[in-house]
Amino acid sequence: MNKTVVATLLCLLMIVFFSGGSHAETEHWKIGHVRSPGSAIDNDIRALVDHIKTKTGGSILIDIHPANKLGDYSVVQERVAFGEVEMYVGPFGTAIDKRVALAFTPFLVSSWDEAKRVYTQGSALFKQMAIFLENQNIKVIGGWPVYFGGIALTQKPADPGNPDIPKEMIIRVPPIRSFERTARELGYTPYPITWTYAKMGLKTGMVEGMLGGGAEGYLGLKGIIHYYLPVKDHFEYWFIYMNLDLWKGLSEKDQTLFTDALQAMEKRRYAVAEAEEIASIEKLKNQGVQVIEFSDRERAAMQKKVKTNVWPMLKQEIGDAFEAVVGAR
Template sequence: MFMKKILVAGAALALMTATPALAQTTLKLATDSGAKGSPSGDAMDRWADLIEEGTDGEVQVDVFYQNELGSQAEVLDLLVAGDVDMMINWPITAYDERLGVLFTPYMVMSWEEAFDAYKPGGWVNEMLGGIWADLGIKFFGPWPEGFNGIASSGKYAMTPEEAKDLKIRVPAMFPMAESVQALGYQTATIDWSEVFSAIQNGTVDGDGANIIYWDYEYFRDVLDYYNQTKQQFVTGVITMNQGSWEGLSEDQQKVVHDAAMTIMNEAFEQAKERNQYYVDKAKEAGMTYVEPSEEQLNAMAKHVREQVWPMMEGRVGKDIMDTIRANASEL
């Protein structure tokens, strides 16, 4: 009987040793844009897995995809309040208009310039870190997607004269609407969850904020054209509530940080190839992909900068705009 007790105790100890530690901390990770299986959804799953593996299960991560916790504005509220711990998100500018730096039109004009600006140590990256810190949010880095364009139904426009009869949906992010308006379009601010029906019923003629992935994946049945006007280099941001960050041990912080750097670096490696993949998919689905010439893009960029950058100075501050002017692509 004594030996039996020893064997049972030994087996129990071995089982405890072989089983990952029970979670001591649970973190909520959310996005405002991207269902499960989307590129951003996959990146969240990857971040969560790396954290759980790196902490040997001490930190559990619950993942919430697009619309599961509310609208774009509501989920950002939860992050700032600490009810959501981490996000890959595309922030609205209601909390701080300096976040409009993310949406500065024609700040960079090529993939190479974008990567240099947004990667850790890059001039845009440095600006964003300070802005997020003021909101009580830790900024790990960008989650880059690519250049956006104007997706439309029925017709597309290459000049302000052609654009004036098209009403294009934009999100509530300064200066998204202002940039599209400067290209000559009418605009309407519509929440992401209502965009398909708005295009379908003719409330708007298209979408003017997104890379081609989103317009192909969600709206290809109601869109005919994607015009690669490149007014913004679109990137999500990888963030964490500062209080949630400080609640982790140093070892756990290192795991969370390193995992964030991994998904950021993977996004940089994959973004250009992924974008081309969806250009090809959109063409196969019957969408017409329009690519303005370098001369046409430079003309658009010059005009939009002249219209929008002075507005931005009053919102984001002269110092930030001076940095942008000093580092932005030459036209």
């Protein structure tokens, strides 16, 4: 009788243990991003979090922290590396490794079809970025295409389509050399500050415009900017990443769960991103912003000057990875 009871108890313990899947207990994570609640990225992340919760039987619960509540993207990058924050969606800062500027290569792509090939899981760019970030204890697991970059200004520049004409305007750029050099080659004087302080700079007149964002991002500057130049200087692609040690601790099944879910999310985003960009430009017009369009000749002149004068600097800083990505386009 005692043996029967013991055997029964052992069976019950095994059932309880294995029914928990690959998780011994519920894990609570944090994920941050740069936009406000209810934005497109926020809605996609909420759907992702719900999917992960369902597929893991509630063993992985992820709290969403929108609107930079966890800190500026460069700050959170370090927090993820140290394991203080589990996941993040956004761009990478280049303070620790300048090679990460590869993702911001100016005029690397000029159309949405090109972007779909270059900025995606499994591409040469994605693989190189993953290699760079592993040295920071970060695992890149997906991405979210945002928009093509443009310039927002408080005043109309001189001959905006001619990069050889000095604009005599100081504009904010991200504190990343490729953006600084690009602004100079297009005729502007760059002033590197983070997005957090850029709006204040526009209000005080410290800067007369911004480079480093796109139409959707500039919608929050209503009444401050009056001109938008869709130069397509870079393609904004927010990487989705997590702490590398945390990633290594996941089962192969859960790793596949994340990468498959993020691949599907990226595909859905690409299906609507171009239309949303067009809609954002229309919203800028409705706010009273004048959109300055460019001819093919003007675009070609801007691209040629930047590629001629900025790309060699990037090649020197990034190394063979730059050529590998450019050649794989």
